[in-house]
Amino acid sequence: MTGIVVATGQVSEDFFRDRSGGGCIEENRLFCPGWVIENADRYLGPTLEHLLLVGSAVIVGFGLAFWLAVLAHRHRWLSSPFLAATGILYTIPSISFFFLLLPLTGRGMLTAIIALTAFSLQIIFRNVATGLRNVPDSVRTAAVGMGLTGRQILWRIEIPLALPEIIAGLRIATVSTVALATLAVFANGGGLGGEIIVGSNITFKTGIIVAGSIAIVMAIAFDGLLLVAGKILSPWKRATP
Amino acid sequence: MTDTGDSEPLQADPGREDDRGRSGNERRASTVTYSEATKRYPGSDTDAVHELDLKIPAGEICVLVGPSGCGKTTAMRMVNRTVEITSGDIEIDGASVLDRDPAELRREIGYVIQQIGLFPHRTVAENIATVPGLLGWEKDRTYARVRELLRLTGLGEDLGDRYPGQLSGGQQQRVGVARALAVDPPLMLMDEPFGAIDPINRTRLQNEFLRLQATIGKTVLFVTHDIDEAIKMGDRIAVLREGGRLAQYSTPLELLAKPADDFVRDFVGSDRPLKRLSLIPMAGISLWQAPVVRAGETADSYRSRLESADLPYPLLVDGEDRVLGWLEPDALDGAPVPSVPASPADPVIEIDSTLRDGLSQLLESGVQFAPVIESDGRLAGVLSIEIISEFLSTGDGSPLQDTVSP
Ligand SMILES: Nc1ncnc2c1ncn2[C@@H]1O[C@H](COP(=O)(O)OP(=O)(O)OP(=O)(O)O)[C@@H](O)[C@H]1O
Ligand SMILES: [Mg+2]
Numbered sequence: 001m002t003g004i005v006v007a008t009g010q011v012s013e014d015f016f017r018d019r020s021g022g023g024c025i026e027e028n029r030l031f032c033p034g035w036v037i038e039n040a041d042r043y044l045g046p047t048l049e050h051l052l053l054v055g056s057a058v059i060v061g062f063g064l065a066f067w068l069a070v071l072a073h074r075h076r077w078l079s080s081p082f083l084a085a086t087g088i089l090y091t092i093p094s095i096s097f098f099f100l101l102l103p104l105t106g107r108g109m110l111t112a113i114i115a116l117t118a119f120s121l122q123i124i125f126r127n128v129a130t131g132l133r134n135v136p137d138s139v140r141t142a143a144v145g146m147g148l149t150g151r152q153i154l155w156r157i158e159i160p161l162a163l164p165e166i167i168a169g170l171r172i173a174t175v176s177t178v179a180l181a182t183l184a185v186f187a188n189g190g191g192l193g194g195e196i197i198v199g200s201n202i203t204f205k206t207g208i209i210v211a212g213s214i215a216i217v218m219a220i221a222f223d224g225l226l227l228v229a230g231k232i233l234s235p236w237k238r239a240t241p
Numbered sequence: 242m243t244d245t246g247d248s249e250p251l252q253a254d255p256g257r258e259d260d261r262g263r264s265g266n267e268r269r270a271s272t273v274t275y276s277e278a279t280k281r282y283p284g285s286d287t288d289a290v291h292e293l294d295l296k297i298p299a300g301e302i303c304v305l306v307g308p309s310g311c312g313k314t315t316a317m318r319m320v321n322r323t324v325e326i327t328s329g330d331i332e333i334d335g336a337s338v339l340d341r342d343p344a345e346l347r348r349e350i351g352y353v354i355q356q357i358g359l360f361p362h363r364t365v366a367e368n369i370a371t372v373p374g375l376l377g378w379e380k381d382r383t384y385a386r387v388r389e390l391l392r393l394t395g396l397g398e399d400l401g402d403r404y405p406g407q408l409s410g411g412q413q414q415r416v417g418v419a420r421a422l423a424v425d426p427p428l429m430l431m432d433e434p435f436g437a438i439d440p441i442n443r444t445r446l447q448n449e450f451l452r453l454q455a456t457i458g459k460t461v462l463f464v465t466h467d468i469d470e471a472i473k474m475g476d477r478i479a480v481l482r483e484g485g486r487l488a489q490y491s492t493p494l495e496l497l498a499k500p501a502d503d504f505v506r507d508f509v510g511s512d513r514p515l516k517r518l519s520l521i522p523m524a525g526i527s528l529w530q531a532p533v534v535r536a537g538e539t540a541d542s543y544r545s546r547l548e549s550a551d552l553p554y555p556l557l558v559d560g561e562d563r564v565l566g567w568l569e570p571d572a573l574d575g576a577p578v579p580s581v582p583a584s585p586a587d588p589v590i591e592i593d594s595t596l597r598d599g600l601s602q603l604l605e606s607g608v609q610f611a612p613v614i615e616s617d618g619r620l621a622g623v624l625s626i627e628i629i630s631e632f633l634s635t636g637d638g639s640p641l642q643d644t645v646s647p
Pocket of ligand 1: 282283285289308309310311312313314315316466
């Protein structure tokens with residue numbers, strides 16, 4: 001392997017393995033498919049890590065946010081403090097959150113997951129709370145008047161009606177967590193961010209494009225899945241545009 | 242509640258149409274009694290409803306009417322405890338609502354709210370099945386009941402699978418009523434149930450509900466701010482004034498004939514006489530008798546009938562008593578009765594129209610009197626403007642006590 005264009009010395013020689021030849025690397029083209037095929041395996045680990053980061057952050061974030069929002073909905077006096085708390089989470093720049101946590105939880109995946117969870121929680125909380133609040137009073141009044149208990153109203157009326165809003169929150173949270181999780185690498189949390197950093201330190205760009213594309217595809221896939229799930233779960237929304 | 246099984250399927254039995262107001266085993270209806278029932282909302286320094294005393298007999302429609310904000314909705318909602326009573330009491334069939342578990346109480350009372358409040362995420366059928374579901378009805382029974390109600394409320398069974406958002410305003414109102422009727426409750430609370438709807442459909446829904454009520458005979462507490470609707474729907478009307486005070490509680494006729502004070506007089510409006518007329522069917526008043534003649538009869542037969550008649554004009558009818566038209570009294574001097582009238586009978590008023598409709602027809606044709614016919618076309622009598630003005634001048638408003646003489 002001679003004539004390699006760059007190297008800041010941070011990647012091994014092996015990185016530029018390209019048995020398909022064709023001079024793509026030598027000419028430093030923007031995208032070298034041959035190289036991608038050759039090196040596909042190096043993205044498997046980071047991709048799985050990324051999925052783990054996003055999955056656990058969104059699932060835990062949703063679990064917490066949902067109950068907090070329901071609690072705030074049933075006990076109105078809780079909703080102001082909750083909103084303030086999530087508001088603070090919202091204003092902390094996401095990346096600094098990783099660093100804020102470092103002294104507490106150290107470097108590692110846990111730190112990354114905590115930060116990402118806080119991030120998704122705050123988005124989902126707002127949407128669940130808005131969804132519950134937007135249930136028309138007339139619907140609630142009718143439900144009370146027919147003898148539904150508070151719990152029945154919550155589970156049979158309010159949550160189903162808030163579902164489109166809740167799913168919308170999940171979509172935003174998931175897509176942005178996929179993006180944000182690329183920063184987990186700063187907390188040594190793994191994910192696709194590592195490959196992006198590697199790629200940004202060399203002029204050979206194919207690696208960065210691959211890592212970025214995987215993240216984009218992941219975001220689109222999650223978004224699409226949630227979109228479909230939302231449609232299936234709220235057929236009445238489709239019937240009444 | 243003394244009733245057996247709280248969900249006897251509703252039977253549309255045309256044979257019982259006219260015993261409205263009766264409560265029996267098949268037609269369960271409650272008596273509702275307000276005793277100094279008062280509501281003051283927290284933070285307010287006046288009562289929204291003040292010491293309301295009201296007794297609603299079983300099987301009747303009692304309308305709460307009054308200007309906006311006078312406390313109608315509040316007064317109604319105290320019954321199912323969706324508004325808690327501040328002081329006083331409300332009893333249903335002698336049992337205080339305060340001793341009941343609110344959710345259980347509410348399931349036994351049909352409730353149609355002002356803004357309909359259908360559940361947008363549930364189909365029409367699922368909406369109607371709400372309370373049966375809460376009471377744990379079996380699937381088959383609920384299904385049969387839903388179908389029955391869809392028919393009864395004129396919605397049609399195929400609408401059951403739609404979502405509320407796919408219905409017109411009028412259809413939504415019907416679903417609201419069907420949902421409230423689901424477990425055949427002995428008491429219905431209806432808060433401006435036909436409010437948000439155009440006048441034509443409102444009239445249709447009102448008529449449909451009255452027809453339905455004639456078979457089901459519920460006790461209905463009905464709120465409206467529209468005095469015409471109150472007069473049309475109510476067996477009794479409670480007029481509330483600002484602050485939830487009862488201004489008058491009486492039958493529609495009494496209310497129109499003898500408003501208790503200036504507030505009621507103003508509220509009822511300056512067209513009270515016309516409103517009274519709209520409550521009286523032609524059959525409820527003594528009509529004039531015309532001297533009836535048939536073609537070929539002699540003038541003598543006319544003269545003998547003139548004795549007992551209320552007007553001098555001979556009315557020509559055919560062999561089956563169907564009205565042909567008016568004759569000139571002079572034309573009968575000596576000659577036999579002709580077969581063709583001198584002037585056609587125009588208008589002819591139908592017996593099932595109201596006095597108001599009759600008056601309107603007289604005025605429109607510019608005549609003083611006109612024949613009234615039975616539904617089979619036979620002559621029933623003659624309506625005149627004089628009958629109407631005499632009816633109105635007897636202030637008590639009960640039509641059958643009117644004496645009509647020429
Ligand atoms: N939940 C509430 N809290 C405080 N005040 C209330 C509440 N609901 C109603 N009120 C007040 O009580 C009074 C009666 O209200 P209510 O809704 O019973 O009137 P209404 O006769 O039904 O009026 P409308 O014809 O406009 O429906 C009004 O002055 C209203 O502002
Ligand atoms: Mg009201």
